[in-house]
Amino acid sequence: MKINGNEIKPGHLIEHAGGLWAAVRTNHVKPGKGGAFNQVELKNLRDGTKLNERFRATETVERFTLDQKDHQFLYAEGETLVFMDNETFEQLELAADFVGDRAAFLQDGMKVTVESYEDTPIGIRLPDYVVLAIREADPVVKGQTATSSYKPAIMENGIRVMVPPFIEAGERILVDTNDILYVRRAD
Known part of the structure; x- marks a missing residue:
């Protein structure tokens, strides 16, 4: 779904400059000279890099949503973590780096949410x-x-x-x- 640059709000997920980004902070700016713009701090969903970008009201960006599926943590095998889809019972293998430091909190049988975009895992949410x-x-x-x-x-x-x-x-x-x-x- 396309949205105007001035409609971007914190939490929105957008496609920009060939990447998938989450809007962290936004600030609507009306300078004394020139047109208004939306100053947006973006965080890359794949590698975690940050970017500050200006969007004018005339620019459009593609907004998207992530697919969320419940999985169950089965076991760790070396640097690989194995999860099972709760609906289809298919196993999903993810690198331990994908989960990061929070991998230490995984426990056998723990239910997690795997977020994906076009069937590619983007993130994982552990219980709070x-x-x-x-x-x-x-x-x-x-x-x-x-x-x-x-x-x-x-x-x-x-x-x-x-x-x-x-x-x-x-x-x-x-x-x-x-x-x-x-x-x-x-x-």
Whole structure:
């Protein structure tokens, strides 16, 4: 679907300069001299590069949507992650680099959403929160409990997270996978 350059809003997905881009920020500018334009910060969906571009109201761009399918994480085999489509039961193999640092949060049987454009995977969305056990936690430093201080801890997946002083090794916690932050103790 074609849209005018001044209609681009944050979150829109557009085709521009031979690539697939997500609009991160927009700013409508009306200079004292010349015509108005829309200053748009774009992020490439394939490689993550950023671009600042000006779009005038007379320019048109192609807006698109991503296909989203639910998959289940099966296992990791070397540098390859294997997922199964929940509807067709077909297996999809993706490079671990495709998921990036968040691959450490994948757990057997975890449901994820694979986003694709024209049957080519573009991105993957993990659940916002996962439950993990603490493998190591630093001891509490006496006198630190009066303030809301946090201490470093290592989770079972090897990732370091800051936790409150009352969390000890062996406890299970809820972790935000987007920001890699402690949320609360798991039930």
